[in-house]
Amino acid sequence: MSKPVTPSDPSIFYSCHIFVCCNRRPDGHRRGSCAAKGSEGLRDYMKARMKELQVPQSRVNSAGCMERCEFGPAMVIYPEGVWYRPATTEDVEEIIQTHILGGGRVARLMLTENDVLPPKA
Amino acid sequence: MSKPVTPSDPSIFYSCHIFVCCNRRPDGHRRGSCAAKGSEGLRDYMKARMKELQVPQSRVNSAGCMERCEFGPAMVIYPEGVWYRPATTEDVEEIIQTHILGGGRVARLMLTENDVLPPKA
Numbered sequence: 170m171s172k173p174v175t176p177s178d179p180s181i182f183y184s185c186h187i188f189v190c191c192n193r194r195p196d197g198h199r200r201g202s203c204a205a206k207g208s209e210g211l212r213d214y215m216k217a218r219m220k221e222l223q224v225p226q227s228r229v230n231s232a233g234c235m236e237r238c239e240f241g242p243a244m245v246i247y248p249e250g251v252w253y254r255p256a257t258t259e260d261v262e263e264i265i266q267t268h269i270l271g272g273g274r275v276a277r278l279m280l281t282e283n284d285v286l287p288p289k290a
Numbered sequence: 291m292s293k294p295v296t297p298s299d300p301s302i303f304y305s306c307h308i309f310v311c312c313n314r315r316p317d318g319h320r321r322g323s324c325a326a327k328g329s330e331g332l333r334d335y336m337k338a339r340m341k342e343l344q345v346p347q348s349r350v351n352s353a354g355c356m357e358r359c360e361f362g363p364a365m366v367i368y369p370e371g372v373w374y375r376p377a378t379t380e381d382v383e384e385i386i387q388t389h390i391l392g393g394g395r396v397a398r399l400m401l402t403e404n405d406v407l408p409p410k411a
Contacts, residue, residue, distance in 0.1 A: 177395070179402045181371045188309060188353060231354040232309060247368040250302045274298070281300045 181248060185227040185269055187215065189244045192234035200238050207256075208242035214258045215244075218265055227269070240284040252280035302369060306348035306390055308336065310365045313355035321359050328377075329363035335379040336365075339386055348390070361405040373401035 189212040193204035209231075216229045237243040237252065245252045246268065253268075253275065255261045260278055267273045310333040314325035330352075337350045358364040358373065366373045367389065374389075374396065376382045381399055388394045 178370065178372055179400065182358075182366075182373060182401075182403075183371075186366070186368070186371070188351070228357060230309070230356060233352040235351060236349060237303075245303075245307070247307070248371045249299065250304075250307070250369045251299055252303060279300065280303075282303075 181226075183226050183228045184248075185224060186247045187219075187227070187229045187244060188232040188235070188247070189215065189229065190233070190235045190237070190241055191231040192238070194238075201241075202234070202238055203241035203243055206242045208244075211242055211244075211255055211258065211261050215261050215265070218262065219269075222265070222270070224265075224269060236286070237280060237284065239286060240280050243280065252284075253278045254280055302347075304347050304349045305369075306345060307368045308340075308348070308350045308365060309353040309356070309368070310336065310350065311354070311356045311358070311362055312352040313359070315359075322362075323355070323359055324362035324364055327363045329365075332363055332365075332376055332379065332382050336382050336386070339383065340390075343386070343391070345386075345390060357407070358401060358405065360407060361401055364401065373405075374399045375401055 190203035192202050194202035263275050267275050311324035312330050313323050315323035384396050388396050
């Protein structure tokens, strides 16, 4: 639906804009939630490291539920739209080093097209 | 820094992923905040309308402070990375109709490269 960047658009404001789901559901909820899986601590680590590394034109943001809870903790990096599910701060560090600084991908932590919810019953 | 979409990346999960800043600072804060400018109501309107219109592969999310408070209420649409500052639900409706459904741009509501904060004193 949305049109890709057009020549008349302003240049991209953050060349690395990361959104970390920090939605929290009550304990025991059938869907779980990214915050219950530790996403807030991962976000804090990522924010601190990105600041230390002074990564230009970058921003780490908390976000509400991005509807991939079952595959979380979920984060997405725009504009490329690549999703990850880091479980530890070591995973986050690998994403920073390999994807953000290195321009590569951390295949073992990426969400794929197959990571979708089953249709509602 | 980040690499654009590569052939090996999964296809984009949300072709229209909208983040609305819902950060709220205390009343009277020198920087103001998007929530103090009504962003939560604009987000609610957008969520409801996108659902009514059944826009495929789309998601409206709340986000924390995206550092463009002075130019808010701020929202950004990815993957194209176009920012808007809607003031009213009519503005949001125009963004939905023109940008999201129509593939165009609402130039009068867009943030530009010039909408940046002055360096810290």
